[in-house]
Amino acid sequence: MLATLVTAVINALRGEIVRVEIDVAPGLPVCHIVGLPDAALSEARERVRGAIRNSGFEYPLSRITVNLAPADRRKRGSAYDLAIAVGILVASGQIRRGGGSWALLGELSLSGTVEPVAGVLPMVATLQHQGYRRVIVPAENVNEAQLVAGVEVVGVVGLDDAARLVAGPRGRTAGRAVRRPAVELSGPRPQERGPVPRRATRLAAELEPVDLIDIRGQGHARWALEVALAGGHNILLIGPPGAGKTLLARSIPGLQPPLGDDEALEVTVIESVAGLLRDGGLRRERPFRAPHHTSSYAALVGGGPALLPGEATLAHHGVLFLDELAEFDRPALDALRQPLEEGVVGIARATGHVRYPARFQLVAAMNPCRCGHFNDAAQKCRCASGDPERYMRRVSGPLLDRIDIQVEMERVPTTQLLRGPQPESSAIVRERIAAARSVALERNGGRPNAQLPATAVVEACRLEKAADNVLVELGAMHHLSARQTHRLMRVARSIADLREHERVSADDVLAAVQLRDPGTLFDQRAAA
Amino acid sequence: MDERTAWIALASVDGIGEEISGKLLAVYGSATATLTAANDGRVDAWIAERRRIDGRPPINGPALANLRAMAADPTAPLRDAAQRDLWILTPLDADFPSRLRDLDPPPAIIVGSGNADALRGTRSIALVGTRRPTPAGRLLTTRIATRLVECGAVVVSGLAIGIDGAAHSATIQAGGTTVGVIGAGHDRPGPRAHTGLREDVVESGGALISEYHPRTPPKHGTFPRRNRIIAALGDATLVVEAPIHSGARITATRALEIGRPVFVAPGRVGDWATAGSLAVLRETPARPIVGLDELVEDLGYLAPEQTSDRAVTTAHAALEMLGATEQVVARRLLEGPASLDSLVENTGLAPAVVSSAVTFLLMRGWVQPVGPTYVVAGILVR
Numbered sequence: 001m002l003a004t005l006v007t008a009v010i011n012a013l014r015g016e017i018v019r020v021e022i023d024v025a026p027g028l029p030v031c032h033i034v035g036l037p038d039a040a041l042s043e044a045r046e047r048v049r050g051a052i053r054n055s056g057f058e059y060p061l062s063r064i065t066v067n068l069a070p071a072d073r074r075k076r077g078s079a080y081d082l083a084i085a086v087g088i089l090v091a092s093g094q095i096r097r098g099g100g101s102w103a104l105l106g107e108l109s110l111s112g113t114v115e116p117v118a119g120v121l122p123m124v125a126t127l128q129h130q131g132y133r134r135v136i137v138p139a140e141n142v143n144e145a146q147l148v149a150g151v152e153v154v155g156v157v158g159l160d161d162a163a164r165l166v167a168g169p170r171g172r173t174a175g176r177a178v179r180r181p182a183v184e185l186s187g188p189r190p191q192e193r194g195p196v197p198r199r200a201t202r203l204a205a206e207l208e209p210v211d212l213i214d215i216r217g218q219g220h221a222r223w224a225l226e227v228a229l230a231g232g233h234n235i236l237l238i239g240p241p242g243a244g245k246t247l248l249a250r251s252i253p254g255l256q257p258p259l260g261d262d263e264a265l266e267v268t269v270i271e272s273v274a275g276l277l278r279d280g281g282l283r284r285e286r287p288f289r290a291p292h293h294t295s296s297y298a299a300l301v302g303g304g305p306a307l308l309p310g311e312a313t314l315a316h317h318g319v320l321f322l323d324e325l326a327e328f329d330r331p332a333l334d335a336l337r338q339p340l341e342e343g344v345v346g347i348a349r350a351t352g353h354v355r356y357p358a359r360f361q362l363v364a365a366m367n368p369c370r371c372g373h374f375n376d377a378a379q380k381c382r383c384a385s386g387d388p389e390r391y392m393r394r395v396s397g398p399l400l401d402r403i404d405i406q407v408e409m410e411r412v413p414t415t416q417l418l419r420g421p422q423p424e425s426s427a428i429v430r431e432r433i434a435a436a437r438s439v440a441l442e443r444n445g446g447r448p449n450a451q452l453p454a455t456a457v458v459e460a461c462r463l464e465k466a467a468d469n470v471l472v473e474l475g476a477m478h479h480l481s482a483r484q485t486h487r488l489m490r491v492a493r494s495i496a497d498l499r500e501h502e503r504v505s506a507d508d509v510l511a512a513v514q515l516r517d518p519g520t521l522f523d524q525r526a527a528a
Numbered sequence: 529m530d531e532r533t534a535w536i537a538l539a540s541v542d543g544i545g546e547e548i549s550g551k552l553l554a555v556y557g558s559a560t561a562t563l564t565a566a567n568d569g570r571v572d573a574w575i576a577e578r579r580r581i582d583g584r585p586p587i588n589g590p591a592l593a594n595l596r597a598m599a600a601d602p603t604a605p606l607r608d609a610a611q612r613d614l615w616i617l618t619p620l621d622a623d624f625p626s627r628l629r630d631l632d633p634p635p636a637i638i639v640g641s642g643n644a645d646a647l648r649g650t651r652s653i654a655l656v657g658t659r660r661p662t663p664a665g666r667l668l669t670t671r672i673a674t675r676l677v678e679c680g681a682v683v684v685s686g687l688a689i690g691i692d693g694a695a696h697s698a699t700i701q702a703g704g705t706t707v708g709v710i711g712a713g714h715d716r717p718g719p720r721a722h723t724g725l726r727e728d729v730v731e732s733g734g735a736l737i738s739e740y741h742p743r744t745p746p747k748h749g750t751f752p753r754r755n756r757i758i759a760a761l762g763d764a765t766l767v768v769e770a771p772i773h774s775g776a777r778i779t780a781t782r783a784l785e786i787g788r789p790v791f792v793a794p795g796r797v798g799d800w801a802t803a804g805s806l807a808v809l810r811e812t813p814a815r816p817i818v819g820l821d822e823l824v825e826d827l828g829y830l831a832p833e834q835t836s837d838r839a840v841t842t843a844h845a846a847l848e849m850l851g852a853t854e855q856v857v858a859r860r861l862l863e864g865p866a867s868l869d870s871l872v873e874n875t876g877l878a879p880a881v882v883s884s885a886v887t888f889l890l891m892r893g894w895v896q897p898v899g900p901t902y903v904v905a906g907i908l909v910r
Contacts, residue, residue, distance in 0.1 A: 217869060217873060218869055219868075219869055219872030219873055219879050219882075220867075220868035220869045220871075220872055220879045220882070220883070221869065222879070223872075223878075223879030223880060223883075224879075239900075375663060375899030375900055377662060377663055377664070377899075377901075380660070380800055380801070381660060385659040385660060385688070385689045385690065385719070386689060386719055386720075386721060389721050407868075408867070408899075408900035409869065409900075410867045410869055410870070410900055410901075412869070413870075416873060420873065473891065474891070477891065495880055498880075499880065506884075507880070507881075507884040508880075508884075509884075510883070510884030510885075510887040510888055511880045511881075511883035511884040511887065512883075513883070513887040513890075514868060514882075514883035514884075514886055514887055515883070
C-alpha cells in the first residue's frame, strides 16, 4: 500500500517542500530510503522502527521503500522522521487518514517522543506559501511555527499524538497506542515533560552584560562607542590589557535599540535554522555574537559539510564582537571583508553554494602589541623592536579600512576608579542612540550613516559653511583620499545626529577626526 | 690605477679590516703597491712569514681570495657605488669630513647617498637613545631636535627604531638637516619600518652614510662600530633614555674618547628606561640635560632669535587667541601629556567637545600626538 506525506527541508535560509512516499509491500522485511539521504537521514530507519514499536504500533514485517521527492536534491537532517513513521503507519494500514492533509516536521527518539528540529520557522513559512494549511511540529517548536500567519499549527509530544491527528476523530488507529513502561524508567513520561526549552549554546552568554554606570573613566572611548552604535559604524578599540576594552564591549547589548518587525523576522529565521531559538518566540533584541579568537574559518563565515550559517550571519542586524582581533586566523578575518562590504556571505563548497545575509556591525578589540604594553607609560613593553608594527600588520589594511572608528584606550588610574564622578547609565545613553538612529534612518531612507553610499554622503551631511572650510583645510593638509573624506563625513554625520544638529557643523567634523587615528593623520611617524 | 682607487678597493675587501690593511700599508708603502703585491704573490710570502713568526696567518684563506679578486679588478667598488648612485669619501680626499679625522684610525671609506655637505655643517650634534623609548623620551627627543634645528645644527643619529627615528623625523619636520649612519652596507640599510624615513632624510637635504661596502650584511659588531662615527660627526653627543644595555652608552663612550662633550637626559632613580643614562652620568664626565635653554647654552649655541614678524611669541599670548574650550584643553596640556580620556576627565568637558578642540589645536600645530597621548608643540612649547 502506498502513502504520500508532505514535509520540508532547509536550504540556506529557505524551506523547500519534500514529498515522502512510502510503499509497504510483501517481501523480505527491509527498509530502503532513496532520494539522496545523508547519514543522519539514513539512520532515520532505526529511529523510526524504535519509535513505532515503542509507541504501541507494529513495525510491519514487509518490504518498505521510502522515497524522498524531488529525488535529485540532497536531503540532510532528521526532520523527516515523523513523516516517515506516520507514512509507514498509514501504508501498513494501522491508521486511516481521516484528519485531512497534514504536513509533518519532527525528529523521533526511540521512545516515540518527538524531538525539536532546527529551521521550523522558515520551513512552515514555505509550506504556508505553497498552500499547505495544517502543520504538525514538535511541541518545543510551536512558538516559532506560530509566527507564520494563516497556518494551523499543532505541536505534538509523541508519535501517537501525530498518528491521532492524522487519523482524525473518526479515524481508526490499530494497536494499543500505549507507551511501554520502559519510558518511565528513563525519565518522566513524555506528556508530563512538556516543551522544555533546549539549552541554547550561546557564546555571547559567556559575556555578562554590563551597565555603563559601572564603567568609570574612559570618557572618550564611551563616546566613541556611542557614535558607533548611533551610526552603525564599525569600531576598533586598541589598548593595553586591563584598559577596559572587553568591559566596554559588554555594555553594547544594553545600548542597542530593539529590532524592527522585518529585522526581527530575519533574525528569528536565522536563529531557527542555527538551532539557537531558546523560547521559540520572535527575537526582539539585537544579536550580540562574541566568537573566541580560536574560532575557525567555517565558524566565522559559515560552511562545513552542511553549509551552516556562521557567526557573521548569526550577528545579522546586530553586533559581531571580535576580542583580540589580531589573534584571529588571517584568512578568517579576510573572509569578513565580503560581508562588511556587501552585507552578504557567499559560501561555495563541494556540497553546494549558498549565500547568507550578514549585515553586522563589527566591534573589535586588540592589544597594541604582543605583550600589550606598547606606548604604555606605566609598564615596559617586552616586545623586540619592530614587533609592535608586525603585530598591527596582522590585521590587513583592507579590513582596517572598513573600520570607521578606531580609538586608543589607556588604563584608568586608580584614583579615577575610586573617586571619579558617577558616569551616565546605559538607559540614558541608549535613548540618545535610539533618537539619533531613528533620525538617521528616516533621513537616509532606512540606512544607518555608516552605510551611506559615497554619492549620498554630501547630501546627507548638509555641511555648514565653516564645516566645509575645515574639511577642505584637512584635505589639503593631509592629502585625504575620497574614501577617507567620506568616512570622516559619515562619522561627523553621526556625531551631529547625537547632538541633534540638523546640519553638520565644523565642530562635528573636528570631533570626527579624533575617532580615527589622528596620530597617523598628523604625524606619519609618531610611533617610529 | 691611482692610489685613491686602490685605497677604496683595499678598504672594500671582505674579511680585511682596518688593522690588517694598516699592516699591509706599512709593509708595502701604499694601497697601489699592496694590490700589486697581492697580484704577484709577495703577499703570500708575507703571510707565510708572519705565520712562521706568530704561529697563525694574519689573513685567512677566504679573505686572501677576496684580496686577490679585488687586486685583479680594483675598480669594482667604484662601479658598485656608481650603480647605486652612491658617492665615496676617503681620508685621501680633501673634502673628507674633518670631524671624522679625529678618529684613530678614521674610517677608510665613507659610502653615502644624499647631500655630502651635511657631514661638514658648522654645527652638528649627535642625538641617540634606546630602541624602546617611553612616550616621554620620544617627546623629549622631538623637542630637542626641533630646538637644535632652530639653532642651525645638523642632527646625526643611527636610523634605528625608537629615539633615533624620532630624532631624524623631528629634525625633518622642523625643516632641518639630518645625517643617518647605517650599521651595515647600503643594500641593508636598517629597519623596514623606516624605509620612508630614510627617503625623507635624503630628500630633505640630509645624507645616509656607511663605512662599509654596499653589499656588507649587518654582522655582530658592525652596529657598535658605527657608533664611533655617530659620535665623531657630532660636536657633542646627546643621550635620551638609555637602558643598562644600550648602544647609546657605547656612542657616549666613543664621544668621550675623542674629547667630545656628552650630555645625558637624566631619569628617575630606579626607572628601567633611563638606568643606563644615570650610569653614564655617574661614571663619566657627561653633563645632565636640565632644560632646552640650558642645553643650548651649554652647547655654546646662541639662543635662537625670535623672528620678529611672528605675531605670537609666547604661549600666553597664543592662549589668548583661542576659543574658550580650546583654552581649557591647551592649559591642561601645558601641565603635561594627556590622553583624550584623561582630558575628558580633567576638564569636565564632553568628549565630543574635547575631541574637536584637540583637532583644532592639531591643525595649527600647537599640539601633537605621542603614542596615545597629546603634548603641546609649536608656539606652546616656548
